Amino acid sequence: MLKKLLMSKRDYSGVLSxxxxxxxxxxxxxxxxxxxxxxxxxxxLRMLVTGGFFNGLTTFGSVFFYATPIILCGMGDAFxxxxxxxxxxxxxxxxxxxxxxxxxxxxxxxxxxWSTIVGLLCGALAGALWALxxxxxxxxxxxxxxxxxxMMNYIGMYLAVDLLKKSSIFDSTKNQSINVPRDxxxxxxxxxxxxxxxxxxxGFFVALIIAIILWFILEKTTFGYEIKAVGKNRDASDxxxxxxxxxxxxxxxxxxxxxxLGGGFMYLGWAGKYLLGSNTQLSEGFTGIAVTMLANNNxxxxxxxxxxxxxxxQSGSYMQAVGxxxxxxxxxxxxxxxxxxxxxxxxxxxxxxxxxxxxxxxKGDAIR
Amino acid sequence: MNVWIRLIGGGIxxxxxxxTIGGMADLFAERSGVLCMCVEGIMVAGAFxxxxxxxxxxxxMNVWALLFLSxxxxxxxxxxxxxxxxxxxxxxxxxxxxxxxxxxxxxxxxxxxISKSIFGTDNFTYSSNxxxxxxxxxxxxxPIIGPLLFQGTYATTYIGIILVLILWFILYKTRFGxxxxxxxxxxxxxxxxxxxxxxxxxxAMMIAGAIGGLAGFxxxxxxxxxxxxxxxxxxxxxxxxxxxxxxKPSGIMLGALLFGAIGVLSSTYSVIPIIKDLPIPxxxxxxxxxxxxxxxxxxxxxxxxxxxxCGEPYDKSKR
Numbered sequence: 001m002l003k004k005l006l007m008s009k010r011d012y013s014g015v016l017s018x019x020x021x022x023x024x025x026x027x028x029x030x031x032x033x034x035x036x037x038x039x040x041x042x043x044x045l046r047m048l049v050t051g052g053f054f055n056g057l058t059t060f061g062s063v064f065f066y067a068t069p070i071i072l073c074g075m076g077d078a079f080x081x082x083x084x085x086x087x088x089x090x091x092x093x094x095x096x097x098x099x100x101x102x103x104x105x106x107x108x109x110x111x112x113x114w115s116t117i118v119g120l121l122c123g124a125l126a127g128a129l130w131a132l133x134x135x136x137x138x139x140x141x142x143x144x145x146x147x148x149x150x151m152m153n154y155i156g157m158y159l160a161v162d163l164l165k166k167s168s169i170f171d172s173t174k175n176q177s178i179n180v181p182r183d184x185x186x187x188x189x190x191x192x193x194x195x196x197x198x199x200x201x202x203g204f205f206v207a208l209i210i211a212i213i214l215w216f217i218l219e220k221t222t223f224g225y226e227i228k229a230v231g232k233n234r235d236a237s238d239x240x241x242x243x244x245x246x247x248x249x250x251x252x253x254x255x256x257x258x259x260x261l262g263g264g265f266m267y268l269g270w271a272g273k274y275l276l277g278s279n280t281q282l283s284e285g286f287t288g289i290a291v292t293m294l295a296n297n298n299x300x301x302x303x304x305x306x307x308x309x310x311x312x313x314q315s316g317s318y319m320q321a322v323g324x325x326x327x328x329x330x331x332x333x334x335x336x337x338x339x340x341x342x343x344x345x346x347x348x349x350x351x352x353x354x355x356x357x358x359x360x361x362x363k364g365d366a367i368r
Numbered sequence: 369m370n371v372w373i374r375l376i377g378g379g380i381x382x383x384x385x386x387x388t389i390g391g392m393a394d395l396f397a398e399r400s401g402v403l404c405m406c407v408e409g410i411m412v413a414g415a416f417x418x419x420x421x422x423x424x425x426x427x428x429m430n431v432w433a434l435l436f437l438s439x440x441x442x443x444x445x446x447x448x449x450x451x452x453x454x455x456x457x458x459x460x461x462x463x464x465x466x467x468x469x470x471x472x473x474x475x476x477x478x479x480x481x482i483s484k485s486i487f488g489t490d491n492f493t494y495s496s497n498x499x500x501x502x503x504x505x506x507x508x509x510x511p512i513i514g515p516l517l518f519q520g521t522y523a524t525t526y527i528g529i530i531l532v533l534i535l536w537f538i539l540y541k542t543r544f545g546x547x548x549x550x551x552x553x554x555x556x557x558x559x560x561x562x563x564x565x566x567x568x569x570x571x572a573m574m575i576a577g578a579i580g581g582l583a584g585f586x587x588x589x590x591x592x593x594x595x596x597x598x599x600x601x602x603x604x605x606x607x608x609x610x611x612x613x614x615x616k617p618s619g620i621m622l623g624a625l626l627f628g629a630i631g632v633l634s635s636t637y638s639v640i641p642i643i644k645d646l647p648i649p650x651x652x653x654x655x656x657x658x659x660x661x662x663x664x665x666x667x668x669x670x671x672x673x674x675x676x677x678c679g680e681p682y683d684k685s686k687r
Contacts, residue, residue, distance in 0.1 A: 330477035
């Protein structure tokens with residue numbers, strides 16, 4: 001079996017290392033549950049696996065809703081990671097994008113579909129703008145983008161909360177943003193007839209289309225080739241005539257736009273999520289890193305890994321029922337990221353096995 | 369006047385100490401050649417472990433025994449987290465940015481998980497007043513310096529100062545420190561003269577983890593009374609101080625002093641007479657430490673003093 005997989009033309013090492021990461025992640029989650037509360041650890045594990053269907057299709061439909069922002073965020077991260085730029089500014093870019101998207105949608109007054117569309121596009125633009133400073137600093141001065149994006153996360157959080165409180169979309173009695181009018185929320189296209197009572201909307205399918213576009217850009221266009229070349233070796237691609245600085249800035253801007261768009265979808269949906277008036281970062285921005293790590297930075301794979309992590313998150317929201325905090329899912333996704341840092345180890349091992357097989361086969365030929 | 373000196377001076381000291389120790393943690397890791405973007409995660413782990421001890425044993429233990437216990441626990445937990453990063457970075461040759469990010473998200477999640485299972489909430493309070501030394505005999509009576517440094521200061525501040533001196537001595541005046549620094553400059557050459565690169569880097573990560581944990585604990589103990597699963601990005605501030613200080617302890621201390629002053633401004637602007645009346649929105653002061661960090665990393669010249677192989681896994685056969 002392993003031999004067959006190894007000898008096939010396609011490279012399965014990425015998939016395999018992702019699966020290993022998931023298994024280790026779930027295992028560590030299970031161990032953490034045993035450590036915290038041994039008596040209900042098994043019930044917790046069962047809830048983690050089946051929680052996405054807790055209320056049948058209603059719960060499962062909402063998984064699509066929760067998947068949309070983290071898939072978009074994951075694809076955004078992936079796009080920058082392809083250029084070897086570690087944009088971990090997800091929380092900040094998402095916060096600013098979400099605020100702008102909700103504000104424009106509620107206040108622009110273009111009527112049903114256009115307000116939402118313009119709002120989402122403005123959210124994407126805001127997310128891109130929030131990524132601009134780290135992008136320029138990295139492209140022109142090679143400043144460590146981890147530090148700059150983390151700082152932009154904190155600045156973005158304080159700014160978004162402050163602006164929200166001063167804006168007309170703030171409900172001061174509840175300390176959160178106002179209800180988005182029903183007709184201005186993301187269209188559901190009749191999907192709520194199938195998944196009755198769930199928060200599903202067309203966002204997931206928008207993410208799917210964007211994934212295909214991104215894959216096309218990365219695999220079939222010059223720009224995509226330039227991004228990957230810069231990611232492999234910045235100086236060499238500069239020498240070869242690629243404008244590395246421009247490529248880096250563009251890739252980070254696109255990354256920020258996707259993340260901002262994800263923020264828009266999260267707060268213009270039907271799940272009753274509100275922008276809060278308290279200083280908390282949007283943790284979905286960090287989940288995006290786990291999404292892209294599991295997907296080996298492949299935008300189409302991001303759809304699957306994002307759906308998987310959204311399923312876990314949905315299960316996590318029912319974990320309280322068996323006595324565990326929903327944070328267990330964050331523990332699992334962090335472990336997944338940690339394990340995917342080790343993917344080089346897995347692919348090296350698999351290559352070695354493959355070479356062994358090839359050597360063994362050649363030997364067989366010689367004897368014959 | 370005396371009140372102001374105490375408020376500002378004491379405040380600077382509160383931010384200065386954890387930032388210096390956190391910076392020293394990063395310095396040890398990077399000098400040995402391991403990129404350690406996970407100081408934040410280590411600080412959260414240490415802070416959580418330390419204040420958890422204080423919360424759990426506040427009534428039953430003697431004050432100084434409790435302080436000692438909390439510091440020890442925060443260092444041990446920090447050391448374990450440091451080892452986790454070390455294992456990925458040194459033995460498994462992982463992408464060090466990614467494993468750092470994993471640790472930065474892992475430790476807050478674990479802290480929240482444990483906190484919820486013990487207290488039922490994702491934050492908990494603790495009291496730290498009893499660790500304040502009201503007045504150091506003799507030294508506290510010196511004018512200006514007395515009220516500034518030796519009155520009403522947390523015991524952890526003095527321990528921190530001693531620790532920084534010890535760490536400086538280890539890194540620059542001992543054989544171990546020289547070997548450690550050599551593995552960050554040219555590991556192949558170090559190996560050829562019989563220094564085990566792996567051993568040096570693991571020791572560096574253990575030290576970095578332990579003092580990083582302590583930095584988190586002293587920060588959260590002295591500047592807050594509630595732990596919410598975060599150290600508010602101060603681990604990253606420590607990182608930027610290291611590059612600002614050009615990978616030297618003296619530079620780190622100067623940088624920490626600057627950021628200490630900014631930290632005080634951002635937390636006490638509403639009671640300082642002149643600043644209070646300026647037409648600047650309050651949210652600006654909350655953002656200030658992060659804005660300044662951004663500016664600092666933007667204007668710091670490219671690091672020619674940085675360790676030569678920082679972030680590169682050790683490859684024996686490379687020349």
